[in-house]
Amino acid sequence: MDSNSITHVILTGGVGSRLWPLSRKSSPKQYLEIFDGKSLFEMTVNRNKNIANKIMVVGNIDNCHLSQVILEKTATDYIDIIESTPRNTAAAIAFAAFASQENDILIVTPSDHIIGNMERYNQAMKDAIAKASMGFIVTFGIIPTKPEIGYGYIERNGDDVVSFREKPNQVTAADFIAKGNFLWNSGMFCFKASVFLEELKLYAPQVYEKSKIAWEKSVNGVVDLEASMQIPSISVDYAVMEKSKKIKVVSSEFVWSDLGSFESVYDYLVSTGHPIDKHRNMVIGTDKYTAFIGMKDTIFIYTDSAHLILQKEFSQDVKSLYGTLEREKPELLS
Numbered sequence: 001m002d003s004n005s006i007t008h009v010i011l012t013g014g015v016g017s018r019l020w021p022l023s024r025k026s027s028p029k030q031y032l033e034i035f036d037g038k039s040l041f042e043m044t045v046n047r048n049k050n051i052a053n054k055i056m057v058v059g060n061i062d063n064c065h066l067s068q069v070i071l072e073k074t075a076t077d078y079i080d081i082i083e084s085t086p087r088n089t090a091a092a093i094a095f096a097a098f099a100s101q102e103n104d105i106l107i108v109t110p111s112d113h114i115i116g117n118m119e120r121y122n123q124a125m126k127d128a129i130a131k132a133s134m135g136f137i138v139t140f141g142i143i144p145t146k147p148e149i150g151y152g153y154i155e156r157n158g159d160d161v162v163s164f165r166e167k168p169n170q171v172t173a174a175d176f177i178a179k180g181n182f183l184w185n186s187g188m189f190c191f192k193a194s195v196f197l198e199e200l201k202l203y204a205p206q207v208y209e210k211s212k213i214a215w216e217k218s219v220n221g222v223v224d225l226e227a228s229m230q231i232p233s234i235s236v237d238y239a240v241m242e243k244s245k246k247i248k249v250v251s252s253e254f255v256w257s258d259l260g261s262f263e264s265v266y267d268y269l270v271s272t273g274h275p276i277d278k279h280r281n282m283v284i285g286t287d288k289y290t291a292f293i294g295m296k297d298t299i300f301i302y303t304d305s306a307h308l309i310l311q312k313e314f315s316q317d318v319k320s321l322y323g324t325l326e327r328e329k330p331e332l333l334s
Contacts, residue, residue: 008052084225090239102194116255124252141183147173261315
């Protein structure tokens with residue numbers, strides 16, 4: 001296979017609403033330098049440099065300058081695609097495919113995940129590229145280590161996908177783990193550009209047509225705003241993955257977390273030696289002396305304009321606080 005045709009497509013559109021107040025619209029979680037002094041975005045850029053020979057960043061008008069700073073700092077050449085308005089992942093990936101040669105193999109990843117055990121990760125990538133070059137759309141499933149309710153799941157039979165499942169409740173998650181043929185859905189994909197576009201055209205023709213029009217009107221990688229507004233806002237899972245007959249799953253045991261909640265950030269920071277007290281309380285964002293009395297498993301998040309005091313097991317509820325602030329105090333989100 002021609003090794004000159006592999007592009008790492010990095011999707012940077014997320015806001016990280018479950019990590020407020022650390023993550024804001026002006027500094028989403030993928031750009032926070034709280035992970036070994038690097039941002040998740042920088043770690044993502046570096047991760048596939050030995051596999052892919054091109055990098056493409058699909059960002060939005062609000063965060064493209066943040067990506068640019070990091071890519072310039074690391075002297076990385078890249079293809080920049082800037083969405084004028086967010087239209088979810090199906091459109092974002094369509095733009096990347098339209099910007100590619102039809103036989104280019106695209107490795108599509110979010111920009112805000114933590115990944116460890118690079119040997120297993122690289123092996124999974126090799127397996128995926130081999131399947132993608134045979135015309136399959138590959139999704140990456142992680143062999144679960146616990147009944148996690150914050151992730152979607154892939155039910156599989158060997159490398160065939162039986163079904164995609166939404167985030168389960170605790171009982172269902174335990175059931176998935178007991179059955180043994182369920183994987184965490186990592187939200188990473190690998191396919192030929194042309195295969196993805198064919199499947200998008202077949203299963204989500206509106207997304208395909210409207211994305212194509214918006215892309216053809218783009219100037220210097222900036223996608224036309226008015227044409228973008230016509231694109232249905234739909235995730236790639238709904239548009240293609242759950243319908244296509246060409247899906248394969250590569251399962252792997254590399255260490256993976258989407259750091260989608262403070263609970264997962266807490267677990268990651270503990271693993272890197274971030275201090276906690278004897279009752280497992282943690283402070284993020286300040287070196288000021290902070291004492292916890294009568295509390296266990298509490299996270300104190302300090303920022304200049306807002307603080308959050310969180311019982312760790314309620315981490316998923318930060319999203320509803322974010323929704324309240326959108327209505328009542330939107331200035332605290334920017």
